[in-house]
Amino acid sequence: MSEIVINIKNSEITYPIEIKNEPVSDLYNKIINVINGENYLVVISEKVEKLYGKELNFPKSNKFILKDGEKEKNFNNYQKIINKALELKLTRKSSIITVGGGVCGDLSGFVASTYMRGINFIQVPTTLLACVDSSVGGKTAIDTNFGKNMVGTFYQPKCVFINPNFLKTLDERQFKSGLGEVVKYSFIEKSCRCDVEYNLMNFLSEKFNEINQRDEKTLAKLIEICVNLKKSVVEKDEKEADLRRILNFGHTYGHAVEKINNYKKYTHGEAVVEGMRFAFNLALKLNKIDKNYKFFAEDVIKKFNFPILPQYKSEKMIDIMKSDKKAEKNCINFVLPTDYSVVDIFEITENILTD
Ligand SMILES: NC(=O)c1ccc[n+]([C@@H]2O[C@H](COP(=O)([O-])OP(=O)(O)OC[C@H]3O[C@@H](n4cnc5c(N)ncnc54)[C@H](O)[C@@H]3O)[C@@H](O)[C@H]2O)c1
Structure with missing residues (x-):
């Protein structure tokens, strides 16, 4: 315990x-x-x-x-x-x-x-x-x-x-949906400013089979790591004035995917994974990361066999993302990767997304 x-x-x-x-x-x-x-x-x-x-x-x-x-x-x-x-x-x-x-x-x-x-x-x-x-x-x-x-x-x-x-x-789809948020924590770990370094990315790779077999002890440890990372963030910024915004990695695009499908077709975790794919592509386009990290991230996502969702019309997605409560003025706030397990927040204008 x-x-x-x-x-x-x-x-x-x-x-x-x-x-x-x-x-x-x-x-x-x-x-x-x-x-x-x-x-x-x-x-x-x-x-x-x-x-x-x-x-x-x-x-x-x-x-x-x-x-x-x-x-x-x-x-x-x-x-x-x-x-x-x-x-x-x-x-x-x-x-x-x-x-x-x-x-x-x-x-x-x-x-x-x-x-x-x-x-x-x-x-x-x-x-x-x-x-x-x-x-x-x-x-x-x-x-x-x-x-x-x-x-x-x-x-x-x-x-x-x-x-x-x-x-x-839990059925396989819902279990995997939860793994979507777990993988998110592995991509943002260093930005969580936690005193303990868990290296969740390694944990996911080393314990891949145990996680998928739902070994009780492994799941308890996995939950403990994620909760400690979240604790580190929310203790410093309860009301999302600053640091807590990093927890939205994959969520700006992900929420729009959920909305465009009337919250019926995809689970939250599936939409967040799609949002992370989008964020990695955008980060590469803006030179925030190099190709190696993008390919590495794609491999992590592929390994867990998350579904690949259809591409949606960008104008419609932009409209939805602009009405997100995290959007400001004419910019959409995106959490983007900048290094291994590091993310930052960027104000992205519409023209960058439609280019
Ligand atoms: N408050 C937050 O900080 C925060 C963070 C992330 C996500 N969310 C929200 O969480 C929601 C998604 O949550 P979710 O993924 O748990 O989905 P969910 O609550 O819809 O549950 C998924 C399905 O699993 C079933 N289920 C629950 N427990 C089960 C069990 N033990 N065995 C078998 N079936 C079980 C449920 O009945 C449901 O059909 C979204 O609305 C999302 O916005 C909130």
């Missing part, structure tokens, strides 16, 4: 992240212990409810079951969950617990941050993507017709329980 403590500098917020391989049924007592006799609502993803509902043992009356898919991260479900919290008479001392992937976590975190101006929020991530990324750092959101994550808050959880045992039932 390992425990990582997040300590946000400016807001004096501290919370633990436990990473432990244990029977899923052990979670119930842990959570009941944390909520300390107060009322609670569990927001659980439909698939996770089917697979683990009995073992988790939460009473039906305290559960909101969220249908699967990115399209469920919307206002309608936000309102339904708020209504359920009101029905249950949750107070400011109550907790919202999320059990599921990033969709469930982002949406219920947004509810927790706004219900009575903010109540306790506990994350139990059950996808690889949620374990390595979305359950840590406090970004909550819902999507709108105008774009992804357009409404949301920064709201840190009270604690996070990561149990890699959940990952055994």
Whole structure:
């Protein structure tokens, strides 16, 4: 077992992240212990409810079951969950617990941050993507017709329980989607300014088979590395004023891919991988990296066998990227690679993208 403590500098917020391989049924007592006799609502993803509902043992009356898919991260479900919290008479001392992937976590975190101006929020991530990324750092959101994550808050959880045992039932596509964010961390590691040098790129190469076979210990270590890299970034810049922007590597283009396909066709991780491919090409075009690094990166991506997505019309993609909340004036902010595991932020004008 390992425990990582997040300590946000400016807001004096501290919370633990436990990473432990244990029977899923052990979670119930842990959570009941944390909520300390107060009322609670569990927001659980439909698939996770089917697979683990009995073992988790939460009473039906305290559960909101969220249908699967990115399209469920919307206002309608936000309102339904708020209504359920009101029905249950949750107070400011109550907790919202999320059990599921990033969709469930982002949406219920947004509810927790706004219900009575903010109540306790506990994350139990059950996808690889949620374990390595979305359950840590406090970004909550819902999507709108105008774009992804357009409404949301920064709201840190009270604690996070990561149990890699959940990952055994994840289908291959979703497992690989999480690996997309893992590979992202390997490309940005040195820019995360972490005290420990993990060399995630080497770890991915050395432990390739164990990762793909979902060896529990290897996955726990992989999650630990990614969480520590994210910790290093969010502790220094909780609200994405500066350093945290590097976590968006692959996301500017990736979010546009998700949007252009109405959030239905590709997973978040698949879109981010496509965004990283785009960023490597752009970086080479702008002489930020040499050909060797671009080929090396392509090999890393190829090795994991991520799907190659179609090319989209650049004008349409630019329009979507310009409406991203990270865009400024007439420029689109891109995180681009500049060296092995190093990235930087660049303001890119439209003409460079259409050339
Ligand atoms: N808040 C953040 O910092 C942050 C960071 C990265 C991504 N995100 C968001 O995360 C979302 C993507 O999250 P995701 O990849 O977890 O997708 P997801 O939440 O849609 O989950 C993927 C699928 O896996 C199923 N599932 C979950 N756990 C399972 C398990 N243990 N066994 C079998 N099936 C299981 C779900 O029901 C769902 O069908 C996106 O909305 C993205 O914007 C947020």
